[in-house]
Amino acid sequence: MDLLLQFLVNGVVIGVFYALSALGLTLIFGLMRVVNFAHGDFYMLGGVLGWFVTERLGLDFFSGLAIVAVVMAAFGWVIDRVLIERVRDQGEEAGILLTIGLSIVIANVALLAVGTAPLKVASPVSEAPLLLGPVVLTRGRVVALVIAALLVVASHLLIRRTTLGRAMRATFQDPMAARLAGIRTERVYASTFALGTTLAALSGMLLGSIYSAQVSIGGTVSLKAFVVVILGGMGSFPGAIAGGLLLGVVEALWGGYISTNLVDLVGFLLVIVLLLFRPYGLFSLRAERA
């Protein structure tokens, strides 16, 4: 029973980060309809940059986080304006191929720059364990968890309450009508892509402070983010969060009770089963059939 609680808590911790990176992807994949295979590499870049600014430049964690956010937002904006914009109306394949190419480039440039070794992002607080009854947590995890939760709330507010957020929602409902109403949709697309990139990168940096960042992780992270987005329903915020938590908890339980080798299989099985029975995800906004 004690172990069960510990597994659940571990699952929730991982799940929050799955949710955060999937929020980024639900914007890019669910709303913009770019099947973004470079998403995991944005996540990886966040971790590597985080390591660079905290360990190499010696900044503290929070200013490092801010720098990573700004740099990655700019990076996402440029990627969208230079590359994604050119294939916007050409269907999925062009986007898939483009982002696969991008992913190969990012992963290999990062490999040349920092090598394959795991890189530890400096943690904001000491790694002292916290005992909550039978459950063990470290302070670093709690802080990272709180930051992740704040980021989720912040992006929710950004989309629901600001002018930019309203422009985004208008654009994804009907780009033509949005343009007629005077919204510069190309900027909205670029901002959305930048926001998605930033969320992935921050998730990578936060998780890098708990475990470590690794250059080769991109592909796995992309796949898991896709799994979470599909579990939750395309473009759905609550769906991405619920999907992330679900995947994290199920993986932790599977790893704890069944087999640690096949943990990565869980997500794929979940997606296959889900699409058979609820092809539009758990929480889709529109009842959109696959």
Added chain:
Amino acid sequence: MTFERNGLLMLGLAALLVPLAVHDQYLIHLGVMVLFYAVLATSFNLVTGYVGEFSLGHTAFLGIGAYTAAILSTRYGLPMWCTVPLAGLVSMLAGLMIGAITLRLQGPFFVIVTLAFSEALRLIADNWVALTNGPMGIAGVTPPVWIAHLDNVHATQAFYYIMLGIAAVTVYFAYRFVYSSAGRAAVTVRESRYVAQSIGIWPFAMAMQAFVLGATLAGVAGGFYAHYISFVGSDLFGFAFMATMIIMVLVGGKGTLLGPLVGALLVTVLQEYLREAQELRLTLFGIFVILIVLFLPRGLMGFVAARRASRKTARDDLATRKTLHGGAR
């Protein structure tokens, strides 16, 4: 149609003659790999290019075929002429099963679920040690006895001709499929699902035919690969093979029969050529892919087809103008 048929025949003839001119084992090995990838790309193109559903899980069938051949050969000692068709058969059954599940979905959902299947299979291949020998892979898959007796160059040449035979059969099947009423129906589904349904085409059945045919051909290629390389590992299910296949089809031009063959030739040679650049190799490869998408979105054959079409229109215009002038005089 005639352009495509003549092109295919000429490529086949050239491929037949290559080993007569080339005696370097490495170059012949490259030839074998080109043919192997040509089969893979052609089989992938059947679903992607003609039905228009982007299957990212096509490596599932390559891997299933390769593992089938490897297991049958090392455990039960079956010869190659037996294992390769059986590899195709097992892949076909897997194609029927996976297709029945995934083809109910379309667009991005289909893309991700097919990918989920191949990743799940990769994890199973890595973990079901009793069957697949786990991450160690299956080594020592033997070539046929008569090839084992030949010296290196001739053995590679023999494999080259076997692979050429498989490629010829593959292209023949693909050609017959594409220019049959089923193939045309598949293209209708690709161009407009609603139109297809309204004239009585059942999209699922069309997609299924192409999917199963593609799976079978990929399985046969996998079976051959197991015997040629003599080692099978779970990387066959991995994304690297998938990316190579996608790039070949899109560089060559999807929805054409010549495209994947040209793409297989170009990309294999390019990958070898980029070995010189060592660490920069993959980076350059990625940049190359991005440039292709941006500047040659319909692939090389798409470009050629567009040129031919515009020249034909120009010629027709000229002819029309001449007749009109003639009529006026």
